Amino acid sequence: QKEVEQDPGPLSVPEGAIVSLNCTYSNSAFQYFMWYRQYSRKGPELLMYTYSSGNKEDGRFTAQVDKSSKYISLFIRDSQPSDSATYLCAMGYSSGYSTLTFGKGTMLLVSP
């Protein structure tokens, strides 16, 4: 079993849909959880980060972490064509520097 599992998609939705992206993990040592958005041929952009179980909301984005189930989610409300990108989940812990483990990334396509 890989440390982080993420469905690569692609996930195709119409504009305005609610999108749910998910990752599961096996390493209980992870201290923090991130979602990055990456447009084609660009660097990953940090979207959301959280350190505890529960929900964190920022505009149209909600990050959810369930440490007991080792499951994280990213919800996008009122999806827009500009949300079309690859979404990478990442999980990490620190020991003088950050050690991240990435999911494979889910490609999201939002059609007008």
Added chain:
Amino acid sequence: DTEVTQTPKHLVMGMTNKKSLKCEQHMGHRAMYWYKQKAKKPPELMFVYSYEKLSINESVPSRFSPECPNSSLLNLHLHALQPEDSALYLCASSQAGGSTDTQYFGPGTRLTVL
């Protein structure tokens, strides 16, 4: 400001060339990272510097040579690369330790080796 800058944006080099990639951050971060990313794959860690000292070298071939001149700058020196080294090279930085140690990435340098 959560900006990490990288130069150049694009680089084409022959297998006998020597070139360098540059990365800069002014967020006061004390850890800096080099990643390599191939198409449709997640970033793959190459090197980590923490407080200007090399902390991790993920068994990267010696044709890649990192350098951290100070806490804001990170270089990657390239020599005698192979065509399979063509990829997006990403720099990232973080605070270095603590529960808020999130990594911020630069835009990347797209490297093509002919």
